Amino acid sequence: MPSLTWIGKDAVLNHHLDVPYRVLEKKYDFGDGEPGNKIIHGDNLEALKSLLPEYEGRVKCIYIDPPYNTGNENWVYNDNVNSPKIKKWLGQVVGKESEDLTRHDKWLCMMYPRLKLLQKLLSNDGAIFISIDDNEQANLKLVCDEIFGAGNFVGELIWKKKQGGGNDSNNIVVEHEYVISYAKLLSSFSLGLDTNYQLDEKLYPFEDAKGKYGLITLDKASIQFSPSLVYEIISPSGEKLKPRIVKGKQSCWRWSKEKVSKQYNDLVFKNGKVYTKYYRPLGVTQRSLLVDTVYGRTESGNDDIKAIFDIKPFDYPKPVALTKHLLSIATDKSSTILDSFAGSGTTAHAVLNLNKQDGGNRKFILVEMEDYAETITAERVRRVIDGYGEGKNAVEGTGGSFSYYELGPELLKDGFINEDVPEQTIREYLYYTETNHVLPQSNNGHPAHLGNFEGVAYYFLYNKDETTTLDATFLASISEKADRYVIYADNCIMPQKFLFDHDITFKKIPRDIRRF
Ligand SMILES: C[S@@+](CC[C@H](N)C(=O)[O-])C[C@H]1O[C@@H](n2cnc3c(N)ncnc32)[C@H](O)[C@@H]1O
Known part of the structure; x- marks a missing residue:
């Protein structure tokens, strides 16, 4: 199978494993209703990593609209990749002035580890949809074949973004963009019918x-x-x-x-x-061409945001109609939807509208790294929830809620547990590194018990102010029977043979805490 190579690829192949795990710090809640919707301000590479313990394998639909690498966007490549080649680029703005051979390399280096993490977050019956144009479409397709597997390619939609005009282009007036889609596991995935298609x-x-x-x-x-x-x-x-x-x-x-x-x-x-x-069918199997105006145009995306802000505070937001259509064919009423290049928050707008329309309870997670995460992204979502404007231009509120997060401290710093991190977060992290599952809501009553998984009981004996020891007293406090025990503590004074005979694995804090 052909694969794509580019400068810096070797350095980013496993970069997602080096990304530090940072705690998500909730700043505030907005609105009423069931919790679950999240807006995260921060670089998505770190934010996606922080989402893994709670969301790995649980996201039904990912929609992303990354920078297209047009040369006009000024996106920043600032991942902390430990490679001389990439270090040379660090912090550099990738713009017109870098219209050189490395512009595409940088874009691929930026996308690769993020797509790796996104793939982990997808559920087995889930799929990712990526908006892109001719600048990177061909590169993106090959990289996705590598990360998601060519056999999981769902298809490529061609979205008509504008109507007429534009004879100023050199040879071909480009009126379309693409939406590339891959399933986590094509055999477990099915796309819903397109109910917008104009039947005769x-x-x-x-x-x-x-x-x-x-x-x-x-x-x-x-x-x-x-x-x-x-x-x-x-x-x-x-x-x-x-x-x-x-x-x-x-x-x-x-x-x-x-x-x-x-x-x-x-x-x-x-x-x-x-x-x-x-x-008359309820809809038709999705066609590859999204030409009808029901799927929105760039212009209608502008109108959507103007209706909420009066001005246009963001360039090229996607139309709610397009995003909502993708969600309507790729989610069910209780799905979790992730957009890690959130921009003005169109995806949350579409989720809230769709929930209002069909009584659904879909949840969204948005990540945006720029400071406008609060002033535009979150503000748009607030206005969609509460409603905005008056008279005939009024936008009716959808209701709902979200929590706003910043990326907090690293959980492991210089090899040690960061004492500023709440113990509950450390417990969630540990349980996830051991089981790849979410920490159960309740334990067996023992304060150090994390949970049981496939016959193994996990314990975390931690006190940030003093050294903890796995000793006979601690073991005597465990009353439950399990096939095996994994116990984290600072020290262990029990003989190896005793541990072996009683199916106990001692893991030293912090030495044996796994990074992922
Ligand atoms: C093309 S815009 C998305 C527009 C969005 N679909 C909308 O309708 O408003 C891409 C967004 O991704 C954000 N972005 C780029 N790199 C990012 C990163 N590493 N982490 C988080 N956000 C990022 C940019 O700041 C920008 O807001």
């Missing part, structure tokens, strides 16, 4: 309790002829009907005699002919 309503002129329908004759000359399919059907009024001869060719029924007798009530008798019904 003339095809469904009738209606009954099951919905709108059209009619199709039961006899057909175009199907494989079989003498057993030529027989008499008697209508409720006693009319005797046989398949017609069409242009000199004997047609036959599409249904066998048995099926007709079983489903006689599904037949429609009209003007001397027999018909079956076909119902």
